[in-house]
Amino acid sequence: MGSENQFYRDHPTFHVAVDCIIFGFDQGELKLLIHKRRFEPAMGQWSLFGGFVEREESLDAAANRILFELTGLDNIYMEELQSYGEVNRDPAGRVISVAYYALIPAKEYSDATTNQYGATWMSLDELPRLIMDHNLMVEKGLRRLKRRASTQPIGFELLPREFTMPQLQALYETIYQSTLDKRNFRKKILSMDVLIKLDKKDKSGSRKGAFLYRFDRKKYKKLVDGGDNFTI
């Protein structure tokens, strides 16, 4: 930064990190992708996936890089959550961390990649103590997920591209931690007209089989342009 002016240079600089709260949905449970930290301090303890921001890299780029390195997945739903800047949050030095949360379709994420990085899908019900303020980040991420899920079509990010109504409902029941009436649920979601009903059934869940649906961004756009909102 030889080009920086004197005024800037009189001020301190900081390490800046990105931490990713990676949510997945599998077997009727919300899960978090975590791993055991591979460097000091706190090596070997459970941690979110994170890393330092590099010199010519934006925050968003750093978050996407970390996620891609880990999962090989691109075009992932990802949003900044909040920055964490307490002076002593990291015992090894002053680090300002920007937390992102990401939603990935757990099924499309191969376990092969998982193990390469020691990544583990951990159910949110039995989440261990994570390093530093990472548990705080997760709590905040969860709150955000719950709120967002009710007003934005982000639930679909957690499901495979083709999914059934019972799957979708189970997802929302998990996120909201409550049971929903299936007739009302179908009515509401179908009334928004953002899904495409396919001609196929998924027979893995029952003998009868359940019709597959796909979320349609164009229809969603129509809904929004028409002045209506997604709510569920």
Next chain:
Amino acid sequence: MGSENQFYRDHPTFHVAVDCIIFGFDQGELKLLIHKRRFEPAMGQWSLFGGFVEREESLDAAANRILFELTGLDNIYMEELQSYGEVNRDPAGRVISVAYYALIPAKEYSDATTNQYGATWMSLDELPRLIMDHNLMVEKGLRRLKRRASTQPIGFELLPREFTMPQLQALYETIYQSTLDKRNFRKKILSMDVLIKLDKKDKSGSRKGAFLYRFDRKKYKKLVDGGDNFTI
């Protein structure tokens, strides 16, 4: 930072700044407190109030310090909005900025202090071009304000401690950019039972005078504890 380990030291560090989006409400308008920047680059151009984070200072502390230095006001409603980390957002060097938005009761903020820092209340309708990505920050802050105002009792932060119904309604009409029916508005807000009606009238707005109210945190807590939400 002599205590930092080698792994950390191999990574770059960054200037970190805080920028404050300071909203006020006066004369039926939402306003933003801005000033002309006093150092290079872009000296003399309109800017949000901001500053660099200091060595032993958390992000929140930095935001509060900047706001306090500027307004002399303490205990201000303030919330982190989002971080801005594009590589070239600041032409004079790499700076990562954390944007905060604050709501202050414009009336309690004396113009004396204003002028000392060259601060200016600028109506949002005639907001000039601000430096760097500050206009983006303001837009995002506004969207957040609109959403939050409908589900959290933050409108009161923009009014004096004692206010009238017509004032409160005018505030919400401004935030939502729409007109509201005064009977329905009163019904809704009074039904939540979070206000205390005072025995006094404010006669500045009409001959008849309007009763003054005060927002009551205890009543609000009762509402929330009872499982209900603030909505307007």
Next chain:
DNA sequence: TCAAAAGTGTTCAAGATACACCCATGA
């Protein structure tokens, strides 16, 4: 043939919206 999950409509209650007149006061 039966167990297990998928699929389907109607009724009722609550909350949101629309709407018009009287009141108090100072000039």
Next chain:
DNA sequence: TCATGGGTGTATCTTGAACACTTTTGA
């Protein structure tokens, strides 16, 4: 006395909530 803004109640509509039976099919 009148102009100005403050204050009040009811009827209707829309939306969310509650609720039970039939269908399909593989074992």
